[in-house]
Amino acid sequence: xxxxxxxxxxxxxxxxxxxxxxxxxxxxxxxxxxxxxxxxxxxxxxxxxxxxxxxxxxxxxxxxxxxxxxxxxxxxxxxxxxxxxxxxxxxxxxxxxxxxxxxxxxxxxxxxxxxxxxxxxxxxxxxxxxxxxxxxxxxxxxxxxxxxxxxxxxxxxxxxxxxxxxxxxxxxxxxxxxxxxxxxxxxxxxxxxxxxxxxxxxxxxxxxxxxxxxxxxxxxxxxxxxxxxxxxxxxxxxxxxxxxxxxxxxxxxxxxxxxxxx
Amino acid sequence: xxxxxxxxxxxxxxxxxxxxxxxxxxxxxxxxxxxxxxxxxxxxxxxxxxxxxxxxxxxxxxxxxxxxxxxxxxxxxxxxxxxxxxxxxxxxxxxxxxxxxxxxxxxxxxxxxxxxxxxxxxxxxxxxxxxxxxxxxxxxxxxxxxxxxxxxxxxxxxxxxxxxxxxxxxxxxxxxxxxxxxxxxxxxxxxxxxxxxxxxxxxxxxxxxxxxxxxxxxxxxxxxxxxxxxxxxxxxxxxxxxxxxxxxxxxxxxxxxxxxxx
Numbered sequence: 243x244x245x246x247x248x249x250x251x252x253x254x255x256x257x258x259x260x261x262x263x264x265x266x267x268x269x270x271x272x273x274x275x276x277x278x279x280x281x282x283x284x285x286x287x288x289x290x291x292x293x294x295x296x297x298x299x300x301x302x303x304x305x306x307x308x309x310x311x312x313x314x315x316x317x318x319x320x321x322x323x324x325x326x327x328x329x330x331x332x333x334x335x336x337x338x339x340x341x342x343x344x345x346x347x348x349x350x351x352x353x354x355x356x357x358x359x360x361x362x363x364x365x366x367x368x369x370x371x372x373x374x375x376x377x378x379x380x381x382x383x384x385x386x387x388x389x390x391x392x393x394x395x396x397x398x399x400x401x402x403x404x405x406x407x408x409x410x411x412x413x414x415x416x417x418x419x420x421x422x423x424x425x426x427x428x429x430x431x432x433x434x435x436x437x438x439x440x441x442x443x444x445x446x447x448x449x450x451x452x453x454x455x456x457x458x459x460x461x462x463x464x465x466x467x468x469x470x471x472x473x474x475x476x477x478x479x480x481x482x483x484x485x486x487x488x489x490x491x492x493x494x495x496x497x498x499x500x501x502x503x504x
Numbered sequence: 505x506x507x508x509x510x511x512x513x514x515x516x517x518x519x520x521x522x523x524x525x526x527x528x529x530x531x532x533x534x535x536x537x538x539x540x541x542x543x544x545x546x547x548x549x550x551x552x553x554x555x556x557x558x559x560x561x562x563x564x565x566x567x568x569x570x571x572x573x574x575x576x577x578x579x580x581x582x583x584x585x586x587x588x589x590x591x592x593x594x595x596x597x598x599x600x601x602x603x604x605x606x607x608x609x610x611x612x613x614x615x616x617x618x619x620x621x622x623x624x625x626x627x628x629x630x631x632x633x634x635x636x637x638x639x640x641x642x643x644x645x646x647x648x649x650x651x652x653x654x655x656x657x658x659x660x661x662x663x664x665x666x667x668x669x670x671x672x673x674x675x676x677x678x679x680x681x682x683x684x685x686x687x688x689x690x691x692x693x694x695x696x697x698x699x700x701x702x703x704x705x706x707x708x709x710x711x712x713x714x715x716x717x718x719x720x721x722x723x724x725x726x727x728x729x730x731x732x733x734x735x736x737x738x739x740x741x742x743x744x745x746x747x748x749x750x751x752x753x754x755x756x757x758x759x760x761x762x763x764x765x766x
Contacts, residue, residue: 257527261528262527262528262532263527263528263529263619264528265519265524265525265526265527265621266523266524266525266526266528267525270524304753328621328625330625330628330629330633330634330635330636331628331635331636332636332637332753335628335632335633335636336633336636336637336750336752336753337753338633339632339633339636339748339752340750340752340753340754342743342748343741343743343750343752346743347744351744352744353743353744354629355628355632355633356629357525357621357625357626357628357629358621358625359527359590359620359621360625363590363592363593363619363620363622364619366617366619367591367592367597367616367617367618367619368617370597370617371592371597371598371600371601371617372592373592373593373641374592374593374594374597374598374601375598375643376640376642376643376657377640377641378638378639378640378641378661378664378666379635379638379639379640379641380638381637381638386753386754386755387637387753387754387755388755391665391755394663394664394665395638395664395665395666397664398660398661398663398664398666399640399664401656401660401663402640402656402657402659402660402661402664403653403656403657404657404660479605481601481604481605481608481609481615482609482613482614482615486601486604486605488598488601488602488605490598490601490602490605491566491594491598491599491602491649492602492649493648493649493650493653
């Protein structure tokens with residue numbers, strides 16, 4: 243089976259939302275596409291262009307979407323699969339390559355992934371420097387992995403004293419997962435550990451809640467929320483009337499030197 | 505002490521290098537600055553502008569650089585602290601806030617962090633979708649933390665079966681750290697685990713080495729290299745004559761469903 247020559251499938255990271263965080267590479271790929279494929283809210287973010295086909299789909303059909311995009315590219319179309327954030331981080335790049343692994347890559351089709359700013363980076367920039375040291379990113383979705391694996395990773399993250407960024411913290415189908423995750427972490431980490439719920443950062447409905455692991459109400463998290471949970475070194479301080487969340491580059495033993503040098 | 509009105513300190517992520525990955529927000533901040541402050545290679549990336557002062561410094565003086573930038577902002581200057589990648593990930597955002605925590609924020613100065621594409625995202629985009637599932641980012645630098653903490657985190661990352669992105673894998677002062685890290689991980693993970701050394705992705709001297717944990721020569725890593733080490737689910741496959749590195753969204757138990765659906 244040989245496809246029409248020149249088809250492209252480009253997996254495009256749109257970033258968290260605002261144009262100021264959209265890379266020129268991603269903007270160019272969206273503009274050059276004959277077909278946009280993606281979850282409806284991400285397709286809706288792209289300006290409409292005459293002659294450009296828009297294939298918006300529902301959530302949780304990533305593999306169908308990837309196969310649809312591959313069929314279009316095999317027919318010689320220039321396809322942009324648009325994804326929020328970074329398509330390589332809990333997003334469409336993996337789904338596209340899973341489809342290619344199973345079905346094969348249609349002859350003549352070129353595939354590229356264009357990185358984007360991910361939600362944890364937008365949240366970190368707003369909050370201060372919470373990812374200034376070693377961290378983990380964990381998806382709480384258990385659609386495609388057993389919950390026991392999520393628990394194993396949360397436990398390992400606590401044992402390693404990592405900062406933890408939680409993606410997909412809640413869904414209508416499984417609203418209890420974030421509560422279970424917090425219950426587990428409360429047994430392993432100090433109640434004073436800083437926690438931030440950063441919702442839709444960069445978009446009009448941005449909302450940030452800062453609290454502690456002990457006091458947090460995990461129910462404030464929805465699917466647009468990135469949850470950050472500190473390491474033992476993460477702390478809040480006030481600067482210019484604003485709370486800053488900092489995970490310093492140094493661990494406690496080194497902080498004496500820092501103060502001395504000032 | 506009250507500073508001159510209107511000083512700004514903006515910590516700017518320049519991304520991995522090429523302009524196509526520089527966000528409009530970051531480009532605008534660099535263009536608007538009266539003063540650029542940063543490690544010399546990052547300042548050198550910014551186009552020269554009449555009237556814009558450039559303060560390039562050596563590596564490993566992050567805190568001095570941050571304080572210098574704060575003094576300039578306190579004097580009313582519009583300062584851009586330029587950082588490679590994402591300033592929030594093992595870069596200048598933490599150093600700036602550490603300086604502010606110790607010294608205080610000069611009155612009237614506004615501080616902002618602008619996110620950028622980080623090295624692991626550029627590497628992942630080139631390689632396929634290695635960060636498609638839960639992952640950790642660990643800096644191997646032990647300038648500011650004890651090596652025992654690095655070992656603790658590498659062990660936790662292996663216990664959690666995370667994909668691992670290693671930043672700062674080698675330095676002239678400590679060329680042995682990456683060898684020690686690999687020795688530790690070889691005792692905890694399968695020798696067949698995929699490994700990639702992704703050097704300077706997006707720059708003219710980009711070089712990617714793909715191998716396995718068992719076969720890897722950690723000596724190929726330098727300070728411009730991002731090292732990716734797979735989870736037990738990460739695998740290579742060939743597509744269109746190119747090796748693709750994939751960490752699927754699903755774990756083994758779910759893969760039967762995936763094949764069935766095809």
